[in-house]
Amino acid sequence: MGKVILTGDRPTGPLHLGHYVGSLKARAEMQHTHTQYVMVADAQALTDHAKEPEKVRKNITEVCLDYLGVGLDPDVSTLFIQSQIPELFELTAYYLNLVTWNRLKHNPTVKQEIVQKGFGDAVPAGFMVYPVSQAADITAFKADLVPVGEDQRPMIEQTNEIVDKFNNTYHTGVLVRCEAHIPKMARLPGIDGQAKMSKTLGNAIYLSDDPDTIAKKVKKMYTDPGHIRVEDPGKIEGNMVFTYLDLFGTDIQKIEELKAHYQKGGLGDMVCKKYLIDVMLAFLEPIQIKRAEYTPEDAWDILQKGSEKARMRAAATLSEVKAAMGINYSILTTQNSG
Amino acid sequence: MGKVILTGDRPTGPLHLGHYVGSLKARAEMQHTHTQYVMVADAQALTDHAKEPEKVRKNITEVCLDYLGVGLDPDVSTLFIQSQIPELFELTAYYLNLVTWNRLKHNPTVKQEIVQKGFGDAVPAGFMVYPVSQAADITAFKADLVPVGEDQRPMIEQTNEIVDKFNNTYHTGVLVRCEAHIPKMARLPGIDGQAKMSKTLGNAIYLSDDPDTIAKKVKKMYTDPGHIRVEDPGKIEGNMVFTYLDLFGTDIQKIEELKAHYQKGGLGDMVCKKYLIDVMLAFLEPIQIKRAEYTPEDAWDILQKGSEKARMRAAATLSEVKAAMGINYSILTTQNSG
16 A cells, blocks of 8 residues: 555644645545545644643544545545544653753744744643654654645654654664655645635635635635726736636636736626636535535544554554563563463 | 552662662551552653663562562552553643643753753753653542652642643643652661762662672761771761661660760771661661562562552543543543434
């Protein structure tokens, strides 16, 4: 089955088009050529949502239904919940001894997120150490391919540092190095034109948005602020309507015609937006139909089965890790008394 | 059974007289009036001995045999190995989200130990977070009494902060506050006269030292550097021979006579040391006889049974913790589909 992929999402909200473009699409394709583990990272979500476990819990179902909607096949991909794999916590504890406090402080991704999240001086310790927890996630499944955005590269470096340190310290080859898989189109801009679609920025279209919400969001989409009168020529660069049409439309000829007309002048934003609404509804309809085939109970059932399977894999790795460290006492004692 | 005690030791070497005076003696007494959990803290030992798991593993047996030697009764006290209780790692992960990185940086005990251990800039992250791991150990068993030295008080404060933060955040009373139990005689000075007997300082008499080693160590004990000729008057304050005679001798009258004679002059160090050798051998003999009743295999067996019992207790607490956080999904799903 080729390489092993570990991927996943923090269940702090339903998934949006940014997730689709950045990773879900690739996952649905790659699941047929790779061994793919897809983790709902609830424990990681709690590192900066400790006060909102209920929100995390609710979104586990939403995220799983989103996965199913975009075509992740639970018979092919292993969909599981991070906190259901206690082995990951134990691996994290052992890896924490192989990483210095200073190294964690200087993780560029974490530093940036601390600013973004406005933690100030109150950064939760769990948040500071989450790169080590990610290393546990990745290595537990011996993943050698991890789809991440460009800004997450330092996480892969941190994981590989731990892999090397562990293998060197315990004279073993148990842990496997991984490489980042950076998607071609890493980031979908938000409907407001900001570089990244994100829940926090409030500029997202969710996979589960109903048609009215989608229409409303498209109508307030950022276009060309200089395009004031219909007869004015308009810009298509940085104009979200055309960015989205390029990504989600299928009638390339029609889109090219609209672009030419818009640039020449005489084409109003609302006409383009109405067409984009049709395009988005057509794009999201099959996802939502598929999503609706499953109940929340189905989602829990799938996650529970997946978690059992994932746990067996992680337990096997933990067992190898402890053997390499020479702290697999139960086996040692059996050997002693045997 | 009165209060619940959690206590234990890092298995980085066999236990010495300092451990006996500071805590083992009290444990042997308190086990009959309290519910006592005694933890061999191997995972904690690995936070600063990541490169020496073999040393940690070997000393698990030594420490357990020392426990048995001083009279810890495995039918009364629960003797267990920290790493055999995976629930402790999971609790640690959740607690890490309730403590700030800055708070950990300012733990006075940890700051002092960082200097002592000469980590420099390379403090392992696992070492920095070990106070949170200790909070997991203590709260997992709902211990309300924790025997610690005066220098470990900040650890108890850290645990209680986590208890309060958890209970407030999740509107629960699941976690139990604890108090420090500071022994009357917290510290036995080393044979070299330094304030603390410690393996690192190389000034310890081990519970398992053989008679020759004990004699050798007593002979080089720090006495009164001003007491040069036998006929000179000698000081007994700060003189280790008399400190130890006071603590381990039983013939109080004889000891008082020796003290008076030494202070007056005319009593040589070697005479006193020879008597102390007899006293120490008499003190350690029953401990070593009892210790020798058990094989290393017996020790593993006891620790395994104790770990099973401890694990059930910790699992019950983790289950309550997850219920309080609302992340006990397996139960939730059962209820959903029920």
